[in-house]
Amino acid sequence: MTEINRETTIITKVHGFDPHPETDPTVTDMSKIVGACSYDVQHENGDTETLVTGLRPGENFGWSLKVIEAAQVWRNAGGSIPEWTPPTPDELRAAMPTLTARQFRLGLLQSGRSLAQVETAIAAIANPVEQETAQVEWEYATEFSRMHPLVVSLSVTLGFTPEEVDTLWQSSLQL
Structure with a gap:
């Protein structure tokens, strides 16, 4: 400070x-x-x-x-104060704390998704560069943000709604 x-x-x-x-x-x-x-x-x-x-x-x-x-x-001098507007769901998601790779993986398991399903989802990415990028992120990232492209992509592929991912995120913070 x-x-x-x-x-x-x-x-x-x-x-x-x-x-x-x-x-x-x-x-x-x-x-x-x-x-x-x-x-x-x-x-x-x-x-x-x-x-x-x-x-x-x-x-x-x-x-x-x-x-x-x-x-x-x-x-x-004319400065104006805007009316407060509540944050959008995406703004709230972007502000969520990061999860460690451990927390993220355990959260996926607790939500009924297997690590093998994640590997299969990554292997199904058509673009080879995007696939390798996703594989590197999955294997080597030490933390994940809620709006990280891999998290968003996997959530859709694994059948999560955005609200379900929010719930997974909140519960995984305690792991």
């Missing part, structure tokens, strides 16, 4: 605001907004970086108050 020296660090630009479900985008007082503010800072040594600070009324202290002041200037 970046150490912020409030005395010497300057907020140079506010990029925008990601709302929270509780956000009212019509509120103009940034101290009453819930969400995350993205902004650039310049440190005393001249280094610059982009930071994000979560804001919630009644829980903003220290550095957050400086962010609220900068966000208020941004808001007064």
Whole structure:
């Protein structure tokens, strides 16, 4: 986590605001907004970086108050806060934690699919480069993300619905 020296660090630009479900985008007082503010800072040594600070009324202290002041200037200059929209199923899937290869394989077994079925599915890939790529991924990857192309491809070939893979994923995290 970046150490912020409030005395010497300057907020140079506010990029925008990601709302929270509780956000009212019509509120103009940034101290009453819930969400995350993205902004650039310049440190005393001249280094610059982009930071994000979560804001919630009644829980903003220290550095957050400086962010609220900068966000208020941004808001007064026409910055708009979008309405919160719930994430799509694919966005939720992309945010799922990775599984180790062990967890993924055990999850497949517990869902009634065998490792031989996976090998057969990979062998059935028509394109030789894609087939070899899938084989390398299956044999050597140490972890898998929910939206990895091999996971998506195997789930279809092995007869899973996306929701079934989500369930497999969640239960496999405990293995």
